[in-house]
Amino acid sequence: MKQHKLPPGYAVVQIDGEWYPIKIEKLYPEEFIALEHIYDDDIIQQARFSRRQDAIDACLRHECEEAQHEHVRWFWLAVRSDVYPDRCAHYIDEIETLTGMKPHISYDYGGTPYSISAVVHVYGSRCPHCQAWLDGCYSYGLTIDEALAQAVQEVYASRCRCQRIVEEHMQAAA
Helix, strand or coil: CCCCCCCCCEEEEEECCEEEEEEEEEECCCCEEEEEECEECCCCEECCECCHHHHHHHHHHHHHHHHHHHHHHHHHHHHHCCCCHHHHHHHHHHHHHHHCCCCEEEEECCCCCCCCEEEEEECCEECCCCCCEECCEEEEECCHHHHHHHHHHHHHHHHHHHHHHHHHHHHHHC
16 A cells, blocks of 8 residues: 655654544744644544555645635635736726616625626616616626726727617618
C-alpha cells in the first residue's frame, strides 16, 4: 500500500493507541503555533482513527476541502466586490436618469458554489417620449459592474426604440 506524505501544516498524533489528525498554524510572532482539531463530518466530533494512514488520509482530505473553500470564498468576494465604483455609480445614475428609479442589485446563488452571479433588476417605467409602459429587466453578470453595464445597454436600447417609434409617428403625421 502506498504511504501518503502529510501536507504542509498538518500532523498526526497518537494518543492512547488512536491517531488524531491536526492542523498546525504558525501565528505571529513565529514562536507561537495553534493546533486545530480536524473533525469528522459524519459524526461531528474530533476525528480519530485506529490506523496512522487513515489519519493521514483525513489530513489530505481536509487540505483539499480547505483549498476548495478558499477558492469559493475568493470567487464570492470577486462577485460581490465593487471593483470599479466610479463606473458603477455612473451606470446607476444613467439607469435612474432613463427610468426615474435606481436599479436593485442582488445576488443569485445557483446550485453550485461557482454559480453565484450579480443581478441587476431595472424596474418598469413609463417612457418619457410616448408615455408607453416599458417592462423592467434583469441583467446578470459575474461582477456588479458587468451586470450594471448590461442593464444600461438594455435600458438605453429600449428607450432608443421607443424614441424612434415616436419620431416615425411624428414624420408620418407631418
